Amino acid sequence: MSLLSVRGLDKRFGGVHAVRDLSFDVHPQTVKALIGPNGAGKSTVFNLLTGFDRPDAGSASFDGTELVGMPPHRIVRAGVARTFQESRLFETMTVEENVLVGMHHRLKTTFADAAMRTPRVVREEREAREQALHAMRVVGLEPFKDTLASDLPHGIRRLVEIARALATDPRLVLLDEPAAGLDGRETQELAEALLRIRDTGVTLLVVEHDMGLVMEISDEIVVVDQGRKIAEGPPRIIQKDPAVIEAYLGEVVDGV
């Protein structure tokens, strides 16, 4: 039984065939890595799965719900969250506020309620801040609670993106290069955080170039090259797959 079932996903941008007839499954409470050389179409796949772009063909069924055709915010409400390769934090807001925006669809306060600041609004705000604190603790962000996003060091910014995604109460999180720009120690801390998140019952689909991290945390790997799937399986098998080695030839890859 799979949580996310991708079938025949296809996308062209003008003359570029970015994603070709891609199919794969993500199983509940596992970590799946989506890897491939630069320009293989990994980020496009993420955009297609999260409503930021529409595929020309194919489907993506999340626990029985068809994601293709849904707008991004509805996909979040259905239980699929994502992070971005280039961080898209709310720079003028504190870490806590960034996380609270992630809780947007779980809160009920409307413009009218908010204007009158009813007792229900006050209660909801207090409860939301408690839950936000919890989401910050999972990734160790508590000390940065009141820091503006624009003032954060790079490594911490990546964690805020993850905490914000977790705040949407997702069952599946798509992480786009979470280790980009992190040093060795930070990457190790990230790996531990991701495994902790998986252990809380959240399924992860990760695009990542750091092969050390991929091999450490993944239960399964799917390899794409020029938009096409060339291999799929557990890390041990993928490392020895001739097609994968061929695709990576000429590229310097950490840890392989």
Next chain:
Amino acid sequence: MRRRLNEAIVFVAGVAMLAVPAVVTDRYVLKVLTFVGLNTIVVIGLALLFGYAGQVSLGHAAFFGIGAYTSARLVMSFGLPWVLSVVGAAVVAALAGWAVAVPGLRLRGHYLAMATLGFNEIMSVAFVEARPVTGGNDGLGGVPFPSFGSFELKTPSALFVLVWAVALLVWLAARNIVRSRPGRAMRALHCTEPGALASGVDVAAVKVRVFALSAGLAGLAGALFAHSVGFISPSSFGLDLSVLLVAAVVLGGRESLSGPIVAMAVLTLLQYLGALLPGLPRQAAEAIQDWVPDIVGATLIAVLIARARGGAPVRAKEALGRGAR
């Protein structure tokens, strides 16, 4: 903590404004300060839309006008009680805002500015040409004073208190909005729309709602204006007012209510400097009055250039020209 202090100052200043008529007896000065109160209501709405949500509107004078004519007509032609006509005017202006926002908010940055500017110009012509409703260029006179039953508010001090009491309530409501869920959504989509979408925020819906709210507040102020001055004409609802409001929000800063209010007050008072500073020679006062639109424009340009060079803390450049993202 600094924000708390800032808000406390604004609150005390707001309440103190209500006591002004006890000290100031000059009818003209009270009328000028009443205009500041009306503009406060409009600029709070624009600060929510532009300063918080990042959606520019160069059409707010038109919503102000829609509110003014609607309320005047509801009382004069349909005999509605004053309170209902003011509420009705705010609702009509909000609906107009909604109608502009649904197609308009597909546009961003400069394009949204152009579209709302176009709307302001269209309404300026409509106010002149729809003579049976608006009285055309001759204006609409004899708009009744605000009244509760048989009790009319017609002295400058009573009108002053009414307008500033409403302004204070609007400020409290706006402050409550920006501190909770809808306010965070507005600020978030201003920073990054993909980030807001990925956090589950229905960006399009939030934009339309804040636009309608903002237009509704302009309409509310317009209605209060019509009943306070008793005479309205198209010249009160021109582009110069829209530009002054946008300038006030840019000068006042992103994600601020008190900043735009103070900036708007200064820009509004410039026009009446002659009456406010008795010692000022008449010619100097008139010169300043004539040059106010130029002062507003020049200040706006100077501030934007300074901020584009990183000379000021607020990223107003982003707020105005977010075309690319």
